[in-house]
Amino acid sequence: MIFYLIAFGIVVTAILTIASRNSVVSALWLVACLFAQAILMVTLEAHLVAAMQVLLYAGAIMVLILFVIMLLNLTPKELKWKFIAGERLILGSGVIYLAGVMGLALWIIYKKGASFVPAAGGGTAGTVEAVGKLLLTKYALPFELVSVTLLVAIVGAILTGRGK
Amino acid sequence: MNILIQSLPLLIMPAVAAFILLIGAMWRRISGESLLIMAVAGLVAALFFGWQGFLAGTASFPADIIFDKIFYLTVIIIAIALALAMLVSYNYLAERKLPWPEYLALLLFAGFGAGLMAAGTDFIVLFIGLETISIAAYVLAGYTRDGSSKEASIKYFLMGAFASAVLLFGIAFFYGATGSVLLSAAPINKLLMVLALALIISGAAFKVAAFPFQWWTPDVYEGSPLPVTAFFATAVKAAAFIMLFRIVAGISGGLGLKFESLLIALSVATMTFGNLAALFQENIKRMLAYSSIAHAGYMLIAFVVLGKDANLAGAALLFYILAYIVMSMGAFGVLIYLSGGEKEFCNMPDVAGLGRRSPWLAAVFGLFLLSLAGFPPTAGFVAKFYLFKSAMAHGYVLLVIAAVINSLISVYYYMRPVVAMYFGEFQQERSLPKIRYSVAGVLIFCAIFVIILGLAPATILAILSH
Amino acid sequence: MEYIVLSVIIFCIGVAGILLRRNLIIILMSVELMLSASNISFVAFSKMHGNLDGQAVVLLLYVLAACEAAVGLAIIVGLFRLKGSVDIQLFRDLKK
Numbered sequence: 001m002i003f004y005l006i007a008f009g010i011v012v013t014a015i016l017t018i019a020s021r022n023s024v025v026s027a028l029w030l031v032a033c034l035f036a037q038a039i040l041m042v043t044l045e046a047h048l049v050a051a052m053q054v055l056l057y058a059g060a061i062m063v064l065i066l067f068v069i070m071l072l073n074l075t076p077k078e079l080k081w082k083f084i085a086g087e088r089l090i091l092g093s094g095v096i097y098l099a100g101v102m103g104l105a106l107w108i109i110y111k112k113g114a115s116f117v118p119a120a121g122g123g124t125a126g127t128v129e130a131v132g133k134l135l136l137t138k139y140a141l142p143f144e145l146v147s148v149t150l151l152v153a154i155v156g157a158i159l160t161g162r163g164k
Numbered sequence: 165m166n167i168l169i170q171s172l173p174l175l176i177m178p179a180v181a182a183f184i185l186l187i188g189a190m191w192r193r194i195s196g197e198s199l200l201i202m203a204v205a206g207l208v209a210a211l212f213f214g215w216q217g218f219l220a221g222t223a224s225f226p227a228d229i230i231f232d233k234i235f236y237l238t239v240i241i242i243a244i245a246l247a248l249a250m251l252v253s254y255n256y257l258a259e260r261k262l263p264w265p266e267y268l269a270l271l272l273f274a275g276f277g278a279g280l281m282a283a284g285t286d287f288i289v290l291f292i293g294l295e296t297i298s299i300a301a302y303v304l305a306g307y308t309r310d311g312s313s314k315e316a317s318i319k320y321f322l323m324g325a326f327a328s329a330v331l332l333f334g335i336a337f338f339y340g341a342t343g344s345v346l347l348s349a350a351p352i353n354k355l356l357m358v359l360a361l362a363l364i365i366s367g368a369a370f371k372v373a374a375f376p377f378q379w380w381t382p383d384v385y386e387g388s389p390l391p392v393t394a395f396f397a398t399a400v401k402a403a404a405f406i407m408l409f410r411i412v413a414g415i416s417g418g419l420g421l422k423f424e425s426l427l428i429a430l431s432v433a434t435m436t437f438g439n440l441a442a443l444f445q446e447n448i449k450r451m452l453a454y455s456s457i458a459h460a461g462y463m464l465i466a467f468v469v470l471g472k473d474a475n476l477a478g479a480a481l482l483f484y485i486l487a488y489i490v491m492s493m494g495a496f497g498v499l500i501y502l503s504g505g506e507k508e509f510c511n512m513p514d515v516a517g518l519g520r521r522s523p524w525l526a527a528v529f530g531l532f533l534l535s536l537a538g539f540p541p542t543a544g545f546v547a548k549f550y551l552f553k554s555a556m557a558h559g560y561v562l563l564v565i566a567a568v569i570n571s572l573i574s575v576y577y578y579m580r581p582v583v584a585m586y587f588g589e590f591q592q593e594r595s596l597p598k599i600r601y602s603v604a605g606v607l608i609f610c611a612i613f614v615i616i617l618g619l620a621p622a623t624i625l626a627i628l629s630h
Numbered sequence: 631m632e633y634i635v636l637s638v639i640i641f642c643i644g645v646a647g648i649l650l651r652r653n654l655i656i657i658l659m660s661v662e663l664m665l666s667a668s669n670i671s672f673v674a675f676s677k678m679h680g681n682l683d684g685q686a687v688v689l690l691l692y693v694l695a696a697c698e699a700a701v702g703l704a705i706i707v708g709l710f711r712l713k714g715s716v717d718i719q720l721f722r723d724l725k726k
Contacts, residue, residue: 003632010640014663018646033663049685061695065659065703095645101366105359124681130682131682131685135689141228145293148178149694151182152300156704311713318705325702329641329668332691
């Protein structure tokens with residue numbers, strides 16, 4: 001029951017995110033959506049991930065986006081929906097492909113839903129200790145590699161963002 | 165300790181990149197030439213250590229990365245492509261007074277990402293590599309100050325981010341199907357696995373610009389600065405193909421029959437679209453973009469063969485990538501040579517009469533175009549021949565026939581610039597720029613390589629098929 | 631399982647946002663929605679399989695999402711300086 005409540009909240013905020021006229025409003029709905037996702041993750045016993053979702057995603061990234069919106073001082077315009085402007089046919093075929101895949105996903109999930117039920121499930125709470133241990137042992141290498149990606153992003157963002 | 169030496173070809177690139185960034189920031193008056201020399205020296209070192217590693221053989225270090233022969237060969241190929249891309253951009257950047265350290269560092273970081281994409285045996289490492297090379301590529305696409313470059317950058321970013329998200333969603337389903345992100349993990353849930361592979365392949369198809377996910381390519385290639393386009397067409401494309409190779413070859417039990425027919429369809433559709441769209445392009449840069457789509461279609465043939473004979477397919481793919489890198493780098497190099505001052509000259513009339521004005525340049529350009537079309541004594545012919553032969557050996561006759569017909573179509577548009585160069589009207593308004601030594605060096609290197617690969621492919625084929 | 635259905639729905643909303651909106655910043659936010667959809671399914675699958683790998687992966691993905699957002703915003707700011715707008719329709723100088 002509580003799942004459906006949260007899921008409803010997530011879907012509604014997600015739709016409002018893409019349907020808002022003003023980008024600031026849109027960004028705030030996205031914050032709400034990510035926050036609701038964090039609550040969903042708590043119900044899945046992923047405590048560290050939920051905390052990080054709030055701190056990093058709903059916090060840092062969204063602050064960045066809001067900051068840029070404020071910086072650009074965008075005035076809300078009349079909401080116009082473009083429908084796949086330009087290369088309609090080719091782009092459309094890609095979309096149809098994706099839609100097919102998504103349909104397949106839903107079909108599989110409904111058909112095979114029962115077989116997904118976890119075997120044991122006990123003792124998998126994503127505490128800081130458990131996930132942190134995994135992150136620094138089994139995933140130590142990707143954990144280090146991500147720092148290079150961050151460095152590239154920093155260099156790239158500074159280079160693109162600075163003026164003349 | 166041993167592991168450190170084994171991974172040196174990979175580590176050397178970000179190390180040199182960070183060094184260049186630091187020295188560029190601390191000592192502002194350092195000249196572009198010295199930074200360029202440093203970067204190229206780093207790549208040569210990566211190439212050398214890669215070769216040493218290739219001779220030493222496979223080493224795998226935690227579970228999620230492997231240094232095998234394919235990895236070392238990829239590092240060598242990528243290092244060559246990056247070094248050529250750097251040398252080719254010397255005059256281009258200098259004339260536009262664009263900053264050097266960031267350019268070189270981003271290219272080197274991209275090389276690191278490409279290395280990860282070749283070394284990962286785990287979706288997360290592959291994805292991190294992909295993100296590294298993609299982020300570097302988005303920034304490089306918008307490196308010059310003009311509007312079309314920025315437009316290419318945002319288009320590439322949106323399409324790339326979209327593709328990454330699709331790929332990531334596929335990885336999530338892969339995790340759901342297997343309970344692990346290792347490529348070799350056995351699926352618990354078969355149906356979910358099919359879904360995961362469908363998403364992963366469509367995400368990767370975006371990155372290699374396969375039909376129906378190819379439409380960003382012409383705009384991005386046309387809008388980006390010329391040397392960056394050369395980098396996209398060579399190193400980025402090669403890395404994406406190697407990643408797809410890793411995924412398809414690494415998944416336990418292979419892709420299965422359903423995906424084989426999907427790949428055949430993708431391959432034929434991609435090459436046909438690329439060739440037909442290239443037929444009537446007036447802009448040579450855009451024509452080369454469509455031609456790169458067509459070549460992606462040919463390269464997909466290797467993935468069809470992969471299910472039957474991984475070694476043969478791997479060797480054919482690597483040879484094709486190597487040949488494609490030298491010939492398209494050469495073709496873009498000629499365009500870079502021609503572009504003077506602040507402008508790029510890429511239209512058909514711009515090369516008209518080049519045969520009389522500068523016979524050597526015209527001859528070299530003709531050689532690269534002939535090679536791209538697949539005429540006999542060149543690298544392009546041998547690469548195609550070897551690829552088609554491997555498909556033939558496993559009974560994909562119709563696929564090979566489609567590919568050959570496509571190659572014949574492509575002759576038409578590759579010949580148009582050649583015809584324009586030798587029979588076109590001389591244009592007086594613009595004189596040729598003075599000699600550009602670094603670009604000329606790259607052109608000579610590429611031309612020699614194209615001919616060597618075409619006349620004596622045996623040695624390199626032997627190395628590639630280890 | 632409902633969690634996966636939810637993540638597929640969010641993913642589709644993200645795709646719709648990319649295809650239907652013209653404001654670049656909202657398109658960027660749609661990409662973030664798509665990424666967060668895969669985070670949900672990673673966590674849900676992690677619960678199903680009874681191992682924590684999925685959650686460790688999600689933590690790494692946050693970093694990558696941040697990288698993408700930072701570079702994307704920088705590019706958007708650059709475009710805004712050039713054209714004074716973030717409407718994607720304005721950026722079609724390259725011929726189709």
